[in-house]
Amino acid sequence: xxxxxxxxxxxxxxxxxxxxxxxxxxxxxxxxxxxxxxxxxxxxxxxxxxxxxxxxxxxxxxxxxxxxxxxxxxxxxxxxxxxxxxxxxxxxxxxxxxxxxxxxxxxxxxxxxxxxxxxxxxxxxxxxxxxxx
Amino acid sequence: xxxxxxxxxxxxxxxxxxxxxxxxxxxxxxxxxxxxxxxxxxxxxxxxxxxxxxxxxxxxxxxxxxxxxxxxxxxxxxxxxxxxxxxxxxxxxxxxxxxxxxxxxxxxxxxxxxxxxxxxxxxxxxxxxxxxx
DNA sequence: CATAAATCATACTAAAATGGTAGAAATTTC
DNA sequence: GAAATTTCTACCATTTTAGTATGATTTATG
Numbered sequence: 468x469x470x471x472x473x474x475x476x477x478x479x480x481x482x483x484x485x486x487x488x489x490x491x492x493x494x495x496x497x498x499x500x501x502x503x504x505x506x507x508x509x510x511x512x513x514x515x516x517x518x519x520x521x522x523x524x525x526x527x528x529x530x531x532x533x534x535x536x537x538x539x540x541x542x543x544x545x546x547x548x549x550x551x552x553x554x555x556x557x558x559x560x561x562x563x564x565x566x567x568x569x570x571x572x573x574x575x576x577x578x579x580x581x582x583x584x585x586x587x588x589x590x591x592x593x594x595x596x597x598x599x600x
Numbered sequence: 601x602x603x604x605x606x607x608x609x610x611x612x613x614x615x616x617x618x619x620x621x622x623x624x625x626x627x628x629x630x631x632x633x634x635x636x637x638x639x640x641x642x643x644x645x646x647x648x649x650x651x652x653x654x655x656x657x658x659x660x661x662x663x664x665x666x667x668x669x670x671x672x673x674x675x676x677x678x679x680x681x682x683x684x685x686x687x688x689x690x691x692x693x694x695x696x697x698x699x700x701x702x703x704x705x706x707x708x709x710x711x712x713x714x715x716x717x718x719x720x721x722x723x724x725x726x727x728x729x730x731x732x733x
Numbered sequence: 734c735a736t737a738a739a740t741c742a743t744a745c746t747a748a749a750a751t752g753g754t755a756g757a758a759a760t761t762t763c
Numbered sequence: 764g765a766a767a768t769t770t771c772t773a774c775c776a777t778t779t780t781a782g783t784a785t786g787a788t789t790t791a792t793g
Contacts, residue, residue, distance in 0.1 A: 468601070468602070468603055468604075468684050468687045468689060468720075469689060469690065470601055470689045470690050470713075471601075471750085471751065471752085472752065472753090473751085473752085474601075475690055475709070475713075478712075482708050482709060494767085494768070495768080495769075496768090505753065505754085507753075507754060507755080508752070508753055510770080510771095511752095511753085513769090514770070517769095517770095524769065524770090525760090525761080525768085525769080526759070526760040526761055526767090526768060526769045526770075527760050527761020527762055527766095527767070527769075528760095528761060528762040528763070528766065528767045528768065529761080529762065529763095529767080530761065530762090530767075530769060531769085532769090543712070551601050553601075554601045555601075556601060556602060556603045557602065557603050557608055576608070576615060576732055579611075579676070579727060579732055580603075580608075582723065583723055583724065586719050586720070586723045587601075587716070587719070587720065590716055590719045591716065594712060598712075599708050599709055599712055600708055604779085604780065605780075605781060605782090625739095627740095628739080628740075629739085638782065638783080640782075640783060641781070641782055643740080643741080643742095644782090647740090647741070647742085650740095650741095657741090658739085658740080658789095658790080659738095659739060659740045659741075659788075659790055660737095660738070660739055660740075660788095660789050661736095661737065661738045661739060661789095661791040661792070662738080662739080662791065662792095663738075663739050663740060663790065663791090664739075664740085665740090734793105735792105735793090736791105736792090736793090737790100737791090737793105738789100738790085738791085738792105739788100739789080739790080739791100740787105740788080740789075740790095741787080741788070741789090742786090742787075742788095743784100743786090743787100744783100744784085744785085744786105745782105745783080745785100746782085746783075746784095747780100747783100748779105748780085748781090748782100749778105749779085749780075749781100750777105750778085750779075750780085751776100751777080751778075752775105752776090752777085752778100753774105753775085753776085753777100754774075754775075754776100755772100755773085755774075756771105756772090756773090756774105757770100757771085757772090758769105758770080758771075759768100759769080759770070759771090760768080760769075760770090761766100761767085761768080761769095762765105762766090762767085762768100763764100763765090763766085763767105
């Protein structure tokens with residue numbers, strides 16, 4: 468029952484960008500150093516954030532990364548789901564139901580898991596990046 | 601962000617025992633067959649449940665397992681934490697703070713994670729085994 | 734007491750996920 | 764054209780997960 472470093476670090480990166488959100492591009496190595504994450508690993512994380520449209524990037528000298536939107540427009544749940552895939556704590560509550568579990572009809576625990584799924588997603592969707600800084 | 605099969609299967613085993621809670625010992629292979637879990641894997645799970653005091657076991661012919669208490673006295677959170685260890689979604693909110701994270705003082709995400717930890721544990725602690733059957 | 738049915742204990746293992754590293758190519762500014 | 768930066772792709776070591784395998788121990792019963 469863990470959030471991986473990808474999700475945790477992504478939040479750190481995003482808050483770092485939000486705290487330095489002045490329109491300038493911020494060099495990845497500065498983010499990595501401030502947040503104490505390996506530069507090369509930070510690259511992978513930012514790459515995912517970029518493909519999801521969360522950050523804008525610029526190459527070359529004085530290039531770097533910056534937020535694509537205002538901090539208040541980022542829902543934390545969206546960031547985490549992008550990094551972690553589904554946040555569903557067990558497989559059988561995920562989108563494609565029944566694929567792993569031929570007993571889902573008779574399974575008395577499935578509604579319990581669905582409820583857990585719900586409280587987790589409602590929580591992470593109740594914060595924006597602005598709330599974290 | 602997943603609950604492992606140990607936790608999921610443990611809940612299945614416990615609900616199975618609760619549904620057949622007539623004071624008799626129930627053979628492990630019957631539980632395993634009904635719940636569609638490998639017998640040998642079920643043994644490991646029941647072993648943990650037994651050491652935690654959740655089930656009572658009896659060896660030998662007509663031996664098996666049964667609940668140690670009434671279904672309403674089992675808090676689901678206790679069962680899951682026994683199987684999964686801490687349910688804390690990130691390391692730095694677990695009991696021994698700061699051990700992994702030298703930045704916990706300045707980390708703006710930590711209170712967010714603590715909150716997630718809280719909603720998860722409150723949810724799983726709001727159900728008993730009786731509620732699942 | 735022998736046997737069968739069951740738990741209990743311990744070790745092993747294949748596959749997947751995690752948490753990175755490494756090297757080089759492409760882009761941009763000066 | 765040189766330097767600084769992102770981008771892309773591949774690789775890799777360790778840990779976790781999800782079981783299997785083997786065999787010993789205990790108990791009821793005939």
